[in-house]
């Protein structure tokens with residue numbers, strides 16, 4: 001039997017509705033009036049605060065456990081079950097390692113039996129800000145696991161993946177992932193129904 005091609009899947013804003021919770025938490029906690037369109041992964045910029053304050057807020061947000069209650073994206077569960085028939089599904093996230101336990105629990109609760117723990121990878125990109133841990137880029141992880149595809153909402157990860165020969169699916173049509181044009185090996189899929197369509201003839 002030949003091995004199934006590997007699809008690497010991001011968590012935040014691909015599987016989990018993260019920006020919605022981030023914005024709601026920020027507005028409640030720090031009196032901002034953000035909408036999902038204001039979201040950007042550079043939180044200091046979104047909050048218009050310095051790095052030290054951004055890190056303090058980040059820790060508060062991360063420790064608040066709101067991540068445990070993230071809502072899964074529409075149709076992601078049924079789509080994953082279908083894709084799992086023909087592909088090996090793996091998670092590649094840049095969430096902090098301190099969030100590992102909660103992330104594993106959320107994934108198992110949202111998609112029971114779809115991802116075993118050894119198929120959930122933490123790149124540790126943001127951890128390097130404060131430690132000397134072995135931080136890898138997502139592309140390092142993609143190479144290590146032999147991924148053929150990446151599904152991610154961040155343009156930079158899609159660009160890096162495509163440069164490494166991985167077919168990239170840019171997820172969603174978000175304020176933070178607009179581009180005037182995309183290289184031919186990066187395909188935007190607005191939702192999970194579009195992803196199923198993309199993989200239909202693969």
Ligand SMILES: [Mg+2]
Nearest residue numbers: 010012013153
């Ligand atoms: Mg993401």
